Amino acid sequence: MTHPPHDGPGGRAGHALGAAGLTPDEEAVYELLVDCSPATPARVASLGAAAGLRPEVLPGLLGTLEAKGLVTRSSDEPPRYSAVAPEVALDVLLVTAERQLLQARERAAELDRAYQRRATEQAPPVVVEVVTGHRAVQQRHTQMQRAASQQLRCFSKPPYFDPQGSVAAQHELLAQGVTVRMIYEREFVDRLGALRQIETMIGAGQQARVLPSLPMKLYLMDDRFALLLLRHQPDDPDADAALVVHPSGLLQALSRLFEGLWQRALPLRLRPPAPGAASPRTRQPGHDDERLIALLVAGLTDEAIARQLGIGSRTAERRIADLMSRLGAHTRFQAGVQAAFRHPPATD
Known part of the structure; x- marks a missing residue:
């Protein structure tokens, strides 16, 4: 099992179990035990050192994890710690966290109602x-x-x-x-x-x-x-x-x-930029038309359109003239409006 890098004491990359009430270091120790249970404190400390965990904090972390029902401790000497199945242990913590979140939302709603009531009772009401x-x-x-x-x-x-x-x-x-x-x-x-x-x-x-x-x-x-x-x-x-x-x-x-x-x-009928399409030269012609139409709809000048498309002014002028000709439009803005409403963007 590959362990994500540890960002030092109290901070860990990819920390995802904070919602379940675990600190980054607690999550790191639990993950180690998931991978190597059962293990003595010395074994956990040895593995944890590679992840940036300080040996002196390990006894407290193991005790906390045991109290939260995430690990069990044997009666051996030295004791051996084993991870409780995540499906069981973490589910209990997450259900508790969800219940607390629901209670917090209900309390927030009560406070909001009280705030709104106070605001409307003021003379004049707070608007x-x-x-x-x-x-x-x-x-x-x-x-x-x-x-x-x-x-x-x-x-x-x-x-x-x-x-x-x-x-x-x-x-x-x-x-x-x-x-x-x-x-x-x-x-x-x-x-x-x-x-x-x-x-x-x-x-x-x-x-x-x-x-x-x-x-x-x-x-x-x-x-x-x-x-x-x-x-x-x-x-x-x-x-x-x-x-x-x-x-x-x-x-x-x-x-x-x-x-x-x-x-x-x-x-503005546009598609998101395609992967690898950072350069205007890599874009498909149809996509370029969509971008040109959007800029015409916005009312930008030829120079501004050229700048947004990453092309020269003369190239922008040629593309605008070609679009107007295809649509039978007499003005740039008319071309943009007609195209915007006639031709929604194609889907890939």
Whole structure:
């Protein structure tokens, strides 16, 4: 059995049993015993040393694992430790953890109801919460995105507080079956690398459309909350600001605003980048057409389209002219719109 590398005391690569209440070191010792049971403490220490486990912590780890029902100890001298079958031992711990998680969710729901009740009983009721400071805004930004249970709706435009964190949060939601709808502002599509990012997100399940401009930076979590990111100044973190909108007529108005703009926005019909297709020269012609159509729909200039596609300006002009000719379109934008609605992306 090949053991994953140990990252030193208290930290282990590939630690997966934290949800069952095991520390990284406890998981490492249990894995060793799964592989070599029964074993004396000296034998476990010898194997553990290769994985970065310190000998002085081993007696405590073995005692903890025994208390958790993961190992048994013989009455021999020295004692010999054996791993209990994971199907039995870990199942008990996981059921306990699931029960505790359910209780925590129920308690969180109770606290949320109390919070909402307190907010509505205030005169006037709390409708908008002001969040200031980079750390507080970023924390609320991450928390509220991950709190969506049915759908997340977004306007993508500056300011960009935590782009990598936002992408990671959306991937998690999509993996959980949450609907994510994003309206991109043209300025975002023009950013370096934006097209590939949008392709990847669409491949993960995101629904994407584009408009020339958007009125605000907005996140709508189900029909429960809205987050408006107002200001971001990297040189002055204390100046960052956001608004959290609670259930109210204002929240309903923001929801209607999103749905109205979603109807007006044009769809970005793209496929995720294929493996090994990092270079434009390795892409299939049909895929190139899809990317060109998306950029035309977004209203980018010839120069911006060439930059996003990684080709020369003259090549971009030729491809646009060829597409217009095939569609019988009189303008670049008309060509993009016609192609976007006539030709959804092919599936591989």
